[in-house]
Amino acid sequence: MAKQKTVYVCDKCGYESPKWFGRCPVCGEWNTAKEFQLKNVDTESKSIRSNETGMDEPHPRFVDVNKAYETLEESRVRTNLPALDDILSGGIVKGQVMLLGGEPGVGKSTLALQVCASIVKHEKEKVVYYISGEESIAQVALRAKRLGIANSNILLSSETQIEEVLNGIDIEKAKMIVIDSIQTLSSVDIDSPVGGVVQIRAVVEKVRIFSKKYGIPSLLIAHVTKEGAIAGPKLVEHVVDTVVYFEGERTTDYRILRVQKNRYGPSGEISVFQMTENGLDSLSDDALVNHSQTPGNVLTSAYEGSRPINVQIQALVSRVKVASGRRISHGVDVRKVIIISAVLSRHLNIPLDFHDIYINVSGGINITDSGCELAIAGSILSSFLDVYVGDTFMVGEIGLDGSVRPTVNIARRIENAKKLPISTILIPSHAEYNGTSKSKSSNKVERAEKMEKLERIDNVRRLFNYMLDLKKGVE
Ligand code: TYD
Numbered sequence: 001m002a003k004q005k006t007v008y009v010c011d012k013c014g015y016e017s018p019k020w021f022g023r024c025p026v027c028g029e030w031n032t033a034k035e036f037q038l039k040n041v042d043t044e045s046k047s048i049r050s051n052e053t054g055m056d057e058p059h060p061r062f063v064d065v066n067k068a069y070e071t072l073e074e075s076r077v078r079t080n081l082p083a084l085d086d087i088l089s090g091g092i093v094k095g096q097v098m099l100l101g102g103e104p105g106v107g108k109s110t111l112a113l114q115v116c117a118s119i120v121k122h123e124k125e126k127v128v129y130y131i132s133g134e135e136s137i138a139q140v141a142l143r144a145k146r147l148g149i150a151n152s153n154i155l156l157s158s159e160t161q162i163e164e165v166l167n168g169i170d171i172e173k174a175k176m177i178v179i180d181s182i183q184t185l186s187s188v189d190i191d192s193p194v195g196g197v198v199q200i201r202a203v204v205e206k207v208r209i210f211s212k213k214y215g216i217p218s219l220l221i222a223h224v225t226k227e228g229a230i231a232g233p234k235l236v237e238h239v240v241d242t243v244v245y246f247e248g249e250r251t252t253d254y255r256i257l258r259v260q261k262n263r264y265g266p267s268g269e270i271s272v273f274q275m276t277e278n279g280l281d282s283l284s285d286d287a288l289v290n291h292s293q294t295p296g297n298v299l300t301s302a303y304e305g306s307r308p309i310n311v312q313i314q315a316l317v318s319r320v321k322v323a324s325g326r327r328i329s330h331g332v333d334v335r336k337v338i339i340i341s342a343v344l345s346r347h348l349n350i351p352l353d354f355h356d357i358y359i360n361v362s363g364g365i366n367i368t369d370s371g372c373e374l375a376i377a378g379s380i381l382s383s384f385l386d387v388y389v390g391d392t393f394m395v396g397e398i399g400l401d402g403s404v405r406p407t408v409n410i411a412r413r414i415e416n417a418k419k420l421p422i423s424t425i426l427i428p429s430h431a432e433y434n435g436t437s438k439s440k441s442s443n444k445v446e447r448a449e450k451m452e453k454l455e456r457i458d459n460v461r462r463l464f465n466y467m468l469d470l471k472k473g474v475e
């Protein structure tokens with residue numbers, strides 16, 4: 001007999017305990033404890049251990065590491081959407097379970113439908129199943145019409161019970177399953193509200209077991225709000241193979257698809273899309289940069305995943321009467337902005353305390369790369385001094401002592417930045433000694449020097465002087 005493990009899970013926040021609780025010790029809600037049986041996992045592992053691999057085969061079986069890699073690569077199915085294939089190391093793997101998260105309205109259903117259409121574009125036999133618990137079949141069909149999709153290999157259903165859904169799938173024909181969204185499906189085994197943590201976990205677990213057993217990839221759509229109000233999707237991230245998030249501001253058409261976790265390739269990779277009248281188009285990331293002629297804009301490069309993307313940092317520095325200027329930031333961690341403005345205030349002896357500082361990253365992208373710090377400092381000073389440096393590309397890190405320090409992959413960043421019409425490149429003084437491939441990297445830096453003006457700076461004072469010189473030149 002498979003041993004059943006019972007856990008009690010708070011339906012509000014996902015807190016888990018082996019014992020029943022009346023009031024959740026984490027979120028403080030009453031009566032949210034739901035009993036959760038982990039029997040699926042046990043029975044699954046048991047069935048795999050007994051006959052699934054064939055009675056006559058000796059246990060355990062081993063595969064050599066090269067063969068395992070080849071098998072994995074052979075099983076990759078291209079979605080034929082290059083922007084997606086690129087960030088998924090070439091395509092979706094057999095049995096891969098992917099979570100596609102994002103805020104409502106960002107374009108998850110649109111992307112999923114485009115993936116479906118693309119994946120079965122040239123298929124005669126295979127079909128994709130699109131389970132829409134969120135919208136009616138008619139609404140999905142309308143969207144497909146809008147996207148110009150007329151493909152009878154996409155099968156729609158608005159069934160919301162996961163057992164019914166999975167029973168209805170023809171495992172011979174299925175190329176992929178899309179569930180839109182996991183918050184709208186439920187399991188017969190679970191007596192708990194639809195959309196709650198407990199139901200989501202049960203639904204995802206059933207799909208996961210199904211996908212692995214039959215080698216059919218699945219794409220699970222999940223709504224996530226900025227405040228993280230819906231805990232469910234976050235709590236299943238560890239169960240799925242791949243987590244991709246769709247980011248973007250409502251005010252712009254740009255969307256960034258970011259791989260947050262990937263068991264079958266690198267994580268951190270990103271692709272840029274634009275939401276158009278007829279669905280999502282993939283874009284080169286240079287589209288994120290607009291060539292504004294006003295002070296406060298600086299071009300830089302963010303290393304996201306395995307490649308640099310060109311972005312523009314925008315700052316607005318505005319005087320206030322008291323020495324408690326606010327720091328507000330979109331796309332960069334506000335703590336970074338606080339630290340950089342403190343470094344500038346202290347080492348340049350300028351009254352940034354008496355200024356509000358607003359930072360924005362063009363295109364609504366979120367960047368975490370510390371190589372952008374020099375550009376953040378540059379954009380703050382550009383706005384503070386009211387001097388235009390919009391065609392200057394800056395890359396480097398800033399130390400608390402006001403030093404400008406090398407960052408990773410400077411040479412690749414510069415190569416990529418040359419797609420933009422830049423006049424000057426500002427890098428840390430010792431940049432050419434940075435990086436693993438020293439000789440190659442310094443060659444590239446030298447080449448850049450011949451084509452664009454290359455300035456090396458070692459501290460924020462030099463940056464400030466550079467800006468002052470430009471200002472003098474203008475006046
Ligand atoms: P949708 O895919 O429904 O978002 P989600 O599933 O993440 O909630 O798309 C949301 C928005 O995209 C909606 O406001 C309409 C817009 N849209 C376009 O601009 N062009 C299109 O071709 C489509 C299908 C949608």
Ligand code: MG
Nearest residue numbers: 108109134180
């Ligand atoms: Mg949707």
